[in-house]
Amino acid sequence: MPELPEVETVRRYLAASLPGKSITAVDVQLPRLIRNRTAEDFAASLPGCTFTAVARRGKYLSLMLDSPWRLLVHLRMTGRLIYESDTTAPLPPYTRIVFTLNEGRLVYGDVRTFGCLWIVPAAGPTGISGYDSLGPDGLSEDFTADYLWQQVHGSRRLIKALLLDQTCLAGLGNIYADEALFLAGIRPSRRCSRVTRKESRRLYEAIRTVLTEGLENGGTTVFNFIDGSGKEGKNQENLRVYGREGQPCPVCGATTIVYKKQGGRGTHYCPVCQK
Numbered sequence: 001m002p003e004l005p006e007v008e009t010v011r012r013y014l015a016a017s018l019p020g021k022s023i024t025a026v027d028v029q030l031p032r033l034i035r036n037r038t039a040e041d042f043a044a045s046l047p048g049c050t051f052t053a054v055a056r057r058g059k060y061l062s063l064m065l066d067s068p069w070r071l072l073v074h075l076r077m078t079g080r081l082i083y084e085s086d087t088t089a090p091l092p093p094y095t096r097i098v099f100t101l102n103e104g105r106l107v108y109g110d111v112r113t114f115g116c117l118w119i120v121p122a123a124g125p126t127g128i129s130g131y132d133s134l135g136p137d138g139l140s141e142d143f144t145a146d147y148l149w150q151q152v153h154g155s156r157r158l159i160k161a162l163l164l165d166q167t168c169l170a171g172l173g174n175i176y177a178d179e180a181l182f183l184a185g186i187r188p189s190r191r192c193s194r195v196t197r198k199e200s201r202r203l204y205e206a207i208r209t210v211l212t213e214g215l216e217n218g219g220t221t222v223f224n225f226i227d228g229s230g231k232e233g234k235n236q237e238n239l240r241v242y243g244r245e246g247q248p249c250p251v252c253g254a255t256t257i258v259y260k261k262q263g264g265r266g267t268h269y270c271p272v273c274q275k
Contacts, residue, residue: 001059001075001076001077001173001174002059002075002079002219002225003059003171003172003173003174003175003176003214003220004058004059004137004138004139004170004171004172004173004176004211004214004215005176005211005213005214005215005217005219005220005233005235006214006219006220006225006227006233007056007058007059007060007061007075007171008056008139008215009215009218009219009227009228009233010061010075010080010081010227010228011054011055011056011061011228012228013083013227013228013229014054014061014063014081014083014106014228015053015054017083017104017228018051018054018063018083018106019051019052019053019054020050020051021050021051021101021102021103021104022048022049022050022051022101022102023046023047023048023049023050023051023099023100023101024047024100024101024102025043025047025099025100026042026043026046026047026097026098026099026100027043027097027098027100028042028043028096028097029095029096029097029098030096030097030110030113032113033096033097033108033110033113033115033116033117034117034118035116035117035118035128036118036119036120036127036128037118037119042117042119045069045119046065046071046099046119049065049066049067049069050065050066051063051064051065052064052065052066056137057131057134057137057170058131058134058137058166058170058171059074059075059166059170059171059173060072060073060074060131060134061073061074061075061081064122065122067122068121068122069119069120069121069122070119070120070121070122071117071118071119072117072118072119072120072126072128072131073108073115073116073117073118074115074116074117074130075110075115076110076112076114076115076116077111077112077114077115078094078110078111078112078113078114078115078223078224079108079109079110079114079115080108080109080110080224080225080226081106081107081108081228082106082107082109082226082228082229082230083104083105083106083107083228083229084104084105084106084107085103085104086104087100087104087105091107092107092109092230093109094109094110094111095107095108095109096108096109096110096113096115097117111224130166133166133167134166134167134170135165135166135167135168135169135170136169136170137170137171138169138170138171138172138207138208138211139171139208139211139212139215143169143204143207144204145200145201145204145205148169148200148203148204148207149197149200149201149204151168151169151192152192152195152200152203153192153193153197153200154192154193155191155192155193156191156192156193157191157192158188158189158190158191158192158262158263159181159186159188159189159190159191159192159195159203160177160178160181160188160189160262160263160265160267161263162192163177163180163181163207164177164265169207171211172207172211174242174265174266174267175220175222175239175242176207176210176211176214178241178242178267178268178269179206179210179239179240179241179242180203180206180207180209180210181203181206181269181274182206182240182241182268182269182270182273182274183202183206183209183210183240184199184202184203184205184206185199185202185273185274185275186199186202186203186274186275187269187271187274187275188262188267188269188274189262189267190275213235213238214233214235214238217233217234217235217237217238218231218232218233218234218235219233219235220233220235220236220239221233221234221235221236222236222242222243241257241268241269241270242268243268244257244268245257245258245259245268246259249270249272249273251270251273252270252272252273254272255270255271255272257269257270258270258271
């Protein structure tokens, strides 16, 4: 699933491409992707609207319009939003929705079709529980070392489970949680109540580091992530533990990276470096 760096990479490209462009037609090829309206109403509501900005909160994209509404998008596992200036070229594989613009087109594609799109109010609560209940964004000023310690201190949850809870911290997913815990030297199966304040501070800094690295490298393409222009990310070349099971630990070299399922999620760690 695209995480904060991947979604922010898409946002940045679309923010440079969409504002000022107007929607002239919408072709919904897979109606079940539209969650809070019928496909017919969705397609009829957007023509005539002009994009004004593209925002992000956690893993959600908000495509702002010159209307009381905005387009909210969650890419889920394999969703992608691509802006194309050439409307004569064949549509990309797995195209599900096409937004024809006065200049170019915006294409939503999705291999596994788990993505979601909504039309929601431009400001205030959206009525989408997963969005309205989001915690602070992982790269926002609201996410501080003190805030993380407040969440960690005294909790009986496993530390990785807490990091993946979007009501606690928005934007972090499986890849970057594993990477941050490795940098902080904390095993994913450790109980939060056994994490010290010093370790929590180290984890906060590690989260900031791995998210920033992912963003600087254009996101992580492990399976099929591409940015808003259709390009793959490069951060997969920078991963320390995720996807490296059986390979030597890049820090200690004394053992190999372990892979196991934890809470139904694939988890990677070094049994020597992480306690």
